[in-house]
Amino acid sequence: MLICLTANHRNASFDLLEKLSVGTSDVAKSLVAESDFVQGAVVLATCNRFEAYLDIDEPLTAGVSLAVEQAAESFSAASGTDVGELRDSLTVLCGDGVADHLFAVSSGLESVVVGEDEIAGQVKRALTTARVEGTTSSDLERLFQRASHTSRGVKTKTGLGGAGRSLARLALDLAESRVTDWARTRVLLVGTGQYARVTLANLRDRGVTDIRVFSPSGRAVAFAAKQGLEAVPAAGYRDAIATADVVITCSTAETVVLSADDLTAAVALPGAFERRLIIDLGLPRNVDPAVAGIGGTELLDLETISLHAPLDELNAESDARALVGEAAAEYRAGKAEAEVTPAVVALRSHLFDLLDAEIDRARSHGDTTETERIERALRHLVGVILHSPSVRARELAREGRADEVFAAVETLFGLGGVAATNADTARADAEPAAEAVALDDYRRAEG
Structure with a gap:
């Protein structure tokens, strides 16, 4: 689960932001190394914001609270700030709200000067630093890469920042x-x-x-x-x-x-x-x-x-926020698709395993040439049969109905424990997972 701790020009003083920008560069590394549930951390520090993006292994409220408290204490100690003042200045975002926020930040929509040019580069450098320090995770990688892609789209498709504002x-x-x-x-x-x-x-x-x-x-x-x-x-x-x-x-x-x-x-x-x-x-x-x-x-x-920051250019900002909203919705849909991958994989494996068993039995009795022709046809047929439920499973996931997919697979085919593997599998990127499914279907269909 992703969470974001943000202190920025809207909720924190510049004195506090200044202190946080000093001495906290190594905190992300220690958080990941010393915490039992922080799997990844990326720190974004700019002239008007300080943010920590954390990937935690515990989706429950208690896990979020522990991660926030540990991060606040670590950043407070590293920067010499009062932990109480820091807590009061931090806004905590969880789940889907993290993507919405970072996509808006990277596009310059949350800056002092709306549409500023520098922030996109700062977001990219934050991820690069996390890679060098070994603190990133697959979820954080996907989040930050999509944020950079979104900011490029906003820059090219709207007038926001067109004058090089900074x-x-x-x-x-x-x-x-x-x-x-x-x-x-x-x-x-x-x-x-x-x-x-x-x-x-x-x-x-x-x-x-x-x-x-x-x-x-x-x-x-x-x-x-x-x-x-x-x-x-x-x-x-x-x-x-x-x-x-x-x-x-x-x-x-x-x-x-x-x-x-x-x-x-x-x-x-x-x-x-x-x-x-x-x-x-x-x-x-x-x-x-x-x-x-x-x-x-x-x-x-x-x-x-x-x-003295100028008033927003309302039309450009409105267009940019619409693009950011669409990008965030697509990101959430991609994550949802990844969540049903275990069910799709389990169903595919189950049907092809049954097919393999029948083919092995046929090979022991029939003509080899004829058996190979029938085998290719049957593999193709199973691939065709699997296509529709695989597509439908991803569609249901995008609608927030992933639980129905797991229930259907377990009820109809007796494939228990599919949902239990979901948390680990969902960390893989949705697009590579979908490509792997399609490639495996193709290989099996071709024999």
């Missing part, structure tokens, strides 16, 4: 009132990751040409060479701050990269600009909030940016 773009939109002429603005970019590339593209869209880059991790030279920028060495960091109109931080460093001491020293340097705008896009926070108290400085951080 927090970086929104931040620069808000900065318009402070910048007289972007073409003459001197910008210092702190960070060299994905968000830095997005921010750089947005700056160039506005006509900014004077851009320098600094990396706390020492990657500025390679990034600058690739992007055609000027790299700032560590020794020149404060000089670069002093002579920048706009400083934008988007580093993944877990510590502050622009402190009040850095800025105080920078503004005291000869030739330092009198005024500057600092935009902090980092989570954890890249900039010490105290810099806002230094003369001539204005700080624009994520919390402030989120308060």
